[in-house]
Amino acid sequence: MYDRKFNFSAGPATMPLPVLEQIRDELFNYRGSGMSVMEMSHRSPAFQQIYDDAVADLRKLMGIPEHYQVLFIQGGATLQFSMIPLNLMKNGAADYIVTGAWSKKALQEAQKYGDVRCVATSQDRNYAYIPDCSDLPIRPEADYVYICQNETIHGTLFQTLPNTKGKILVSDQSSMFLSQPCNVEDFGAIYAGVQKNVGPAGMSIVIIREDLICQDLDPRIPVYLRYDTHAKAGSMYNTPNCWSIYVCGKVFRYLLDMGGLEAVEKANREKAQILYDYLDSSRLFRCTVDPGYRSMMNVPFVTGSKDLDAQVLAYTKAAGLEDLKGHRSVGGLRASIYNAMPKEGVEALVACLKKFEREHPHV
Ligand SMILES: Cc1ncc(COP(=O)(O)O)c(C=O)c1O
Secondary structure, three states, rough: OOOEEOOOOOOOOOOOOHHHHHHHHHOOOHHOOOOHHHHHHOOOOHHHHHHHHHHHHHHHHHHHOOEEEEEEOHHHHHHHHHHHHHHHHHOEEEEEEEEOOOHHHHHHHOOOOOOOEEEEOOOOHHOOOOOOOOOOOOOOOOOEEEEEOOOOOOOOOOOOOOOOOEEEEEOOOOOOOOOOOOHHOOOOOOOOOOOOOOOOOOOOEEEEEEEHHOOOOOOOHHHHHHHHHHHHHOOOOOEEEEEHHHHHHHHHHHHHOOOHHHHHHHHHHHHHHHHHHHHHOOOEEOOOOOOOOOOEEEEEEEOOHHHHHHHHHHHHHHHHEEEOOOOOOOOEEEEEEOOOOOOHHHHHHHHHHHHHHOOOOOO
């Protein structure tokens, strides 16, 4: 009815249609306030209510314990590559596990601020797997162990968390946030850029154990890059990304109404299985990630020929399937099938790929 396409973009990404419809209905006059949320003071009672409801719903959705703070911080997930080391490296050391482009970027940024080492990597096979993390050489002086739990470009997911040998675990969950249940207490800090599974780009959600929010930091650290600044001000030290917070709140409520994260995971598993089963049975396509490490959210696949990949891309686009181009470091195609991608979208993709395969019997 709106002539929408199936959007496989890695982010910004597809949103749940009922959420977009609610936003449309409230766009000009938010619940009798006489204005759009876009126009509303962040100090107004109406916006404070939006904020409080969003935090309460996220706490309920993830079962976030009281001793963890929920912060909404502008700057996207990339800013957290700096904020994490600036705030958490009290001994000046940290150990990173590098499983793809995003954890590598985070490592390189953190190395500016202290003695930061890579303790495991899967770089040898272009990050097609997650290394064994059961007995890593974690250093006694390390302040934390860092992972990117779901690598958006390379399409891997940590199915089990690393053994950190008692150190706190910090996780970039950007591309898997709210895609499955999460035991928050397994982590010292979790963060996620919201533009994949939650809302409009330009903001991150940080969930951090209260005792890790340090007041005694190097005074040269910019005030905006300190977690205590945001924690003390209830994420409103300055004008927050009100619009994004409002939309995120709608998505939290939508996921609660869907039955919570168990129900979300069930739907995601089913969708991912449809695509992986097809890729594993295909003569033409190959998933670039080893079984056992595959993401439920980002599925990279190739034909083995750049020309043919380009043909497939044009073919899927003509069928109304958008943004399937793989990242240049992996090549081929990538289907991002976040929470809001309906099963029908994945089925349409598989039907289109099958048709292409049938029409190209000799390649
Ligand atoms: C896993 C991961 N971390 C970090 C980022 C960076 O996010 P942002 O563009 O919000 O800074 C991305 C972006 O795609 C990502 O996928």
